[in-house]
Amino acid sequence: MSVKTVAYTGNEAVAQAMKQIHPDVVAAYPITPQTEIVQIFSTFVADGLVDTEFVTVESEHSAMSATVGAAAAGARAMTCTSSQGLALMYEVVYIAASLRLPIVMPVVNRALSGPINIHCDHSDSMGARDSGWIQLFSENAQEAYDNVLQAVRIAEHKDVLLPVMVMMDGFIISHALENVTFLDDETVRRFIGEYRPDYYLLNPDHPITVGAFDLFDYYFEHKRQQVEAMRMAKPVILEVGQEYGRLSGRSYGLFEGYRLEDAELAIVVLGSTAGTAKAVVDGLRREGVKAGLLKLRVFRPFPREELAQALRHVRALAVLDRSDSFGVVGGPLFAEVRAALYDLPERIPTVNYIYGLGGRDIDLEMIGRVYADLAEIARTGRPRELVTYLGVRE
């Protein structure tokens, strides 16, 4: 097996992963900041580097519809999108999950309109958090590449058969050049294996019906099956993450704890901000502050027990949300983390920071301020503010 390290943008890295996956069908519509993925992949098709059926559609609703159709027909099918594109796909996003089609979709995170904005926040994928898709978040271009490859294995596992979204932060990762190490084509081919669906529409020997009307007598049972598939996804994600680690030297779990084991002050965060926060943690550790962080990789299925166990010793905790949930207390990640901690015998003072909406920069100082607040909370035992808007002008 050979590996190759190059300087690639997040979008280039994901397009490379798609090329190596070599799906039967890709149906996609361009939208900033995902556009390059579609554009680069279409050049692979035009240059004959892949023989994927590339369907140019007229909207994201059609992109997801064509992808669902292809997957139901028995194809390994992919699409990708951002923001408004995901919003326009919406009804079909739910259908993909409920039909149990193992579609893999990179989502380049971008704020939802309005006001219209092209930069990163997580409101797009958070809006789809209850759609029944597995959701993996990536810190950098390397993780985006690694996650897309693993997503194929997770989605197609016979105990799972659910679609997977792989997130990376728009512009911050998608348009930034970084060092990325690729596996060679043959290694990827062997890792993802051949897709052999058990039931599919284009099988004349065993005709089936997909998408039939489902009333009060069966709908509930089918939803219950989706719950079970999500539950089964957790061990599969871990197993695939370990196997990928043996191949690449980069193992993946449900989340990454960074200097967390003995941490007294910790934050929970998704995506590229985790990398910035690691530098803050290192700085605080040099000053003798027991700071740590938990970077969540798998938002769906949400690793409730594992996360609570990993955080149970912490004296004060901050959850950083790059999207808000209006009319509730804090963002979606905060709600999940706080609910997960509810079953611990001791209550951990936990606060929420909403940051980075519409691409607002979050720097080392701002994250440093969060840890300073946590130190104060650990001292007094109670937070001053439950939800803080980090970096907004008053």
Add this chain to the structure above:
Amino acid sequence: MGELLEIRWHGRGGQGAKTAAQLLGESAAAAGKYIQAFPEYGPERMGAPVLAFNRISEEPITIHCHVKHPRYVVVLDDTFVGKVDFTDGVPPNGALIINTALSPAEMRRRLQLEGNPIRVWTVDATKIALETIGRAIPNTPMMGALVRATGILKLEDLIEDTRRKLEKKFRHKQEVIAGNLEAIRRAYEEVQEG
């Protein structure tokens, strides 16, 4: 821990600030360094002021925030002088590398940097570009000037890596490749400190 070097590029849409940051990043990566290269995306219009950034380190780079304290600032267009504060966030051991026909001393006067420890380098990259490439695209020569002023890469590494990349894009236009490489070399030689 080695230094995390940060660079800020000032240019106008169409002058190649983003491309220069990417080419430099790729060359540094090819030389075994950890890198980042990214532009600041605003309204993308020909002629509008744009920023691009590099981070270069001997160790993996995890931070993903904006560059606030660049050690080096490269200015592709001296029409910004007096309108943009190039020294914003630059530490005392930093340097400005500016594309201008002015001498470093004259530029230092115009920027009111007399007595400031920040170093000022100047080179007429537009003239070099016109004479070597035939177009007023100052980005590749400014990479040569940056490498001379900072020593972040060996000139030959930069030239070799740039040649490899240009050969992919301009296979049938050898004069474009030769012109760009000559521009890098000339700017490396002609850039002046003062």
Add this chain to the structure above:
Amino acid sequence: MSASKESAGPQPKEYQGKIQPGWREIPRGGMILQAGNAREFETGDWRVTRPVWIPENCIQCLFCWIYCPDAAVLLEDGKVIGFDYAHCKGCGICAHECPGKRGAKAIKMVAESEAEEASQA
């Protein structure tokens, strides 16, 4: 209050005399794995009027067979022999389209209640 314990349990699998399997026992994603199982869904009891075939007026044009939306016109060796009353919904399209012989229709719609009485008599 004695019913409360039972109501918290799972839904019984028997409903109106039919067995409905639990979520572990049905194909995933609402897939139907048996081809042609519409045959098992008998729609004949939706009928208010039924078509009755009058062989002496039939010219075997097969318009009824072409137009029937439920494939409920029975053929044998390419000729009409009657109707599949287990699936015919009684829409009457066959009778409407029937050209008959010299103005006399080969299909007439009869009220279901009359037809039942007639068959019992």
